[in-house]
Amino acid sequence: MFGHSKSAVVTDGIKLVLFDMDNVLCDYDRAKRVACLAELAGTTSEFIHEAIWDSGFEALGDSGALDAADYLRGFGERMRYPLSLDEWVQARRRSMQANAEMLEIVRCLRKTVDVAVLTNNTTLVADHIDALLPDLRPLFGSRIYASARFKTAKPDPRCYRRCLSELNLMPQTVLFVDDLMANVTGAREAGLLAHHHTSVEVFRQALSDYGLLHG
Secondary structure, eight states, rough: OHHHHHHHHHHHHOOEEEEEOOTTEEEEOOOHHHHHHHOOOOOOOOHHHHIITTTTTHHHHHHTOOOOOHHHHHHOOOOHHHOOHHHHHHHHHEEEEHHHHHHHHHHHHHHOOOOOOOOSSOHHHHTTTTHHTTTTTTHHHTTTTGGGGGOOOEEEEEHHHHHHHHTTTGGGEEEEEOHHHHHHHHOOOOOOEEEEOOOOOHHHHHHHTTSOOOO
16 A cells, blocks of 8 residues: 555654544444334334434434433433433443454554544443443543534544544544544545544554554
8 A cells, every 4th residue: 555665654643543433443233222222112123213313313412412411311202211321321332342353453553652532422422431332441541532522423524623623633643444434534524544444454454554553
């Protein structure tokens, strides 16, 4: 991909690798989450998916149009069940499985660059990440950001820029990783380097080409 000299130049410039969460750092199975919610509400998965995802409600949470309290209340109202925070967390947790290979790559990267997470989600995800995906905190510390915090969501370039403002970094010093091409495109529009995540093997090779991973 890059020759040796260009790789060396890029390596000197990258200060942080910014990761998406779902289907990058963990495998996310929305169907499991929907089934759990349907069981709680005594209804069908089709009804839950329509009420929350097909309706655009979840996008309101991702973009911060609803604060955490209004999001949780509205979530329950739409599924016609008085959903508690613990139940919301439990359903989300059941749908997530840490990707051990990706997390090992993060451990290696931390030896030479900083790392952070930017996920399209309500702030509830970041606030309860220790219950949802406890593997992340030891690697990312406090640098786990939900898009709702920035009052917008990927692929809006403002989402990335506001996150980098929080991190006090210039876009050209950050490599962003996401499984959705639209989000990769948005990151590039915001001035970041970006990688479309399709597999661990391809990602490892890309990092090697950037000079960020050896061996």
